[in-house]
Amino acid sequence: MGESAPLWIQSDGLLLADGRHPDFAELRDFLQGVAELVKCPGGLYTYRLTPLSLWHAAAAGWTAEGLLGRLGEWTGNGVPPALAEEVRRQIAVYGRFRLVAREGRLLLECATPYHLSLVRETEETARWLEEEVDERTAAVRPEGRGLLKQAMAAAGLPVIDEAGYRAGGPLSVAFRETDDSGQPPRLRDYQQEAVDAFVSGGSGVVVLPCGAGKTWVGMGALVRLQCETLILTPNGTSVRQWIRELTSRTTLSPGEVGAYTGERKEVRPVTVATYQVLTRRRSKSGPFLHRRLFMDREWGLIIYDEVHLLPAPVFRMTADLQAARRLGLTATLVREDGRETDVFALIGPKRYELPWRAVERAGFIARARCTEVRVPMDEAAAARYAAAPRGERPRLAGENPRKAEAVRRLLERHAGEPTLIIGHYLDQLRELAEIFSLPLVTGEMPQEERQRLYDRFNRGEIRALAVSKVANFAVDLPDASVAIQISGSFGSRQEEAQRLGRILRPKAAGASFYTLVSDGTVEREFSRRRKRFLLEQGYTYETEWWT
């Protein structure tokens, strides 16, 4: 490590790289093409060679020996032989299976009869095959395109999907000459790269930090593909923001963009829906009431916003939608349910990713300073905490009354700066809102009212806003520069990142993120877990002990 060799290769395929090495930038460019970035805390990068990353490398033209030779040049310890064999095996298997459409039929073409026999070997893959066309080609059940790919990928048999995508209903759309602010809408370089990577790849996921403009990537894809598009988002606020962006930045008229939510059911050339509405049904075992939305129009593109929140039923529906291009957008491809592989299989592989800190360094998101503030409990609260059953302690710690005092001091420290106070417990939020005379946004509040408050905040009429977890995602508050997290949902890594994301829109003075943690309580461990994603993205946390 250090000056001599910036890379260590573990036998399990992990690649450990020293970001402080003078040649690291060159190494990173190489690794990005062949391995998946796992994390980069403290300038030390962990990548992983996976079957998927190696298939991508093969698709990009790497040969096994070329790749192994290059890895060997960067490392002081050589490539472990068993790993080298795995690299050879994975690169060799890529390109052996292709899905093609011929004469109206979906066919699986294999390199040799042996390869076809591999697909027939397991029940999960064989079930989607019909009769053999010749000794190395078999027909595929029309509805099995997605599930066959999913099953084959799980079995280590990557399929190149050349069956093509339906063009979708045609839609003429472009970016406007100037938007509402009078500026010409223009994709940033990395956004353009993300669009290019997605379109050339067909389907897949783009990972960009909060505030880096993922919506722009979605709009860029739409403009490039010129087709009717279904956009799925986590909540109504997000639906409205998408519609506002689409109608203000592109040539789409309000009549061409519809909202499909609990309140409105508009199906238009570009339709923005919530995940919830798609998963609605009358009984637990009943049919999904709005599944038809997928079939209502000839969607050429489906965009999954905040794809890390995609509910399981939508995964299953997605398996049937392989003819449409699918674009996943997220800042945190960390699913608390561990279903990242389903995202890869059914939406597509990760097509583009920029580490948060890299975007921050480029100035496209705000430079953020994260601080954990340790707040002691007063005697009475500490006694209650100590006497409480284990299950009640997290809440008692989260609602530590002395946090109000810490909030006051932080508000004083950042007087005049647009500030969000974000919490998990409504009682605590109400109490603080009352103490500091703050407007409070919760899920109970109608969408229109929430939006009015957000708009007032954005206009600078409100300097501080208390928000519940409804503001975790897809709330566009570009000027917010301070976030004070007074409580969180246990150890959710993506929640912490998303909350930080609320203040990352670029701003000259930077942003400050505080997380208040009751000292000496279980909240410390929850906090440690919550911080992990951001630490892995290269953020550092200072710790302040409140006295």
Added chain:
Amino acid sequence: MREYSGAERWLLRRILTGFGALPFAGGQLAGWTAEGPWTGAELRLAVRRLVRDGVLEERSPPWGDRTWRLPAAEAVRWHRMLFPVHADPLPQEEETRIRRDAAAYRLPLSLELLLVWAALERCGGLPLTRKGGLHRPAAARLASEMRLTAEELAGVPFPPDIPAGAEERTAAGGIRTAAGGIRSAAGGIRTASGTWTAAGARTAGGAGEADGARTADGARDGGRAASGGPPLPLGMALDLGLECRVLKREPGRIAVDPAGLSAWLTLRRSEADDALRSMLTERYASRDPALFFAACAVERFPAGRWFRLADAAKAGADAGALETWTAFMASCGWLERGYWRGERVFRRKKPPEEGDGRPNALRVLPDLEVWVLPEAGLRCRFELERIAERISADEVFVYRLTQAGCARARAFGYGREDVVSFLERESGNPLPAPVEAALADWFAGTAPAASGGRSPEHLPADPQDGLPAADKGPANRAPFGTENRAGPVPENEDAREELFPGIGAVPPSWLHAMRRYHPSTAGLLVRQALVWRTALRLSAGGREIEFVPLGFERAADQWEARGFIRERKPETGGGQIRGGARAGEPPWTGEPPWTEEPLWTEEPPWEVRPAVIRAADAAELCILLPSGLTWPPSDMV
């Protein structure tokens, strides 16, 4: 070092190829005369002198035959001198054509064992049953710490069962580095304790098998499998731990010995691996001469370059044994194997450049992970085993600092300051704020345990602390261990009488110079030479020859002696060890072609041919005593 005669060197070669470090009896010695060119007398004298010099060990039990043995450490040393290796490494441009075996990753044995020993310390030792056996569930848990599998050890002969032999071992165990250093007081003899029987008596076959001395399969694991002992890898970990005194056997358990551990942790990783490799050669491979020979040969190839296995075989090693040993070495993480153009090739791994006390062997990440780079020393790694939870043990070890890890650290006597200063010292950097905060949380409010653990102070800060000053650094180490040798045996009149029974009654003229004798007297000389199994010098057909009688038949005044004539071309010098030999390994420049510097100026080879000498053929003759041995003794002349 004195000059060693041709017979002595031949004998040592013969022992190394036939017995390795196993004992041999007089019967075997007698049989070697027939192989030529040396007479039985010369070989007996050679044995005697080698015993006198402490090269061979002699054992004369009150019952049974006298036996001799080349102790394993001596055998390694002599192998180096007597079997020079000549081999060209594969050209570097050819290395890309090598297809390395895709075997599972294996740690260097020093690290593999460190993890087991650390686990053994964490669980408070390995309990023993009342009968002295290992507690099976605890043994199974410990065994699960190891990546080495029983299959990987299957071809390697094991010392006797661990619990049965442990007490004897711990009485005199010690750390021995390859180049000497701290040595056990009686390692060589102790190693042989389980096999201190002449090879001929131990094996079921005839002389040939006795000479080959490959143990029966059932004996390869020291009888462990049959006795239901510990899994082989764990057995080896315990055995080596006891051998190098990191572990000790107590009445109810096998536990870590703090003093032994402390001494072990002062070693550099390469020194620890060298010491372990020596132990494996001397304790394990030595139980099988062919394997032992292969082990000695492989050890001599320089690290970092690829060689053909056939090159090691050319040095005299058995191909099957080479295959077994190199596979075992690969399992111990010391060697790589592969194929090059269809040929089996191998490369000894270079040890990492070690930290030598320099910081920066650790990287402490803000997300509480700790990366341990290959150059990290043993002590640093062992401390991490106490204070953190291991996530992976690979080229780079990865640990995570956790609450549970800190609780364990407290039990070992660490306070927050100890852990912080350790991590900062080894990483060369202040700790990231989240790490400092986490450690503060986890150590808060709890003072270091007063009991139940040991103070980290017993882990010396200076990697060389705990070693005697004279042993610090390889330059101060004795080139070869000699501690196990028996005291010098004087060569006196009694010795001559012992070697040549009845020599005092033999007319001195028989031994002085060639003379013409009456055929019947000449026959007596020949018979005496045959009894002593020595040579005759005689003139026959107008030229002088050396004749070694192996059989004698007489009819009236006529006799006929069957044996061999030996001759050699003009001598070019004696068999003296060159000065460089004492320095241990011959110099390696790393530039192909690579040939070990010969340690001997070799004598020209003997030419040996069968011959029959009849009474009429021998014009003049005398009995030849082995070179350097005269009669009567010089003080009587």
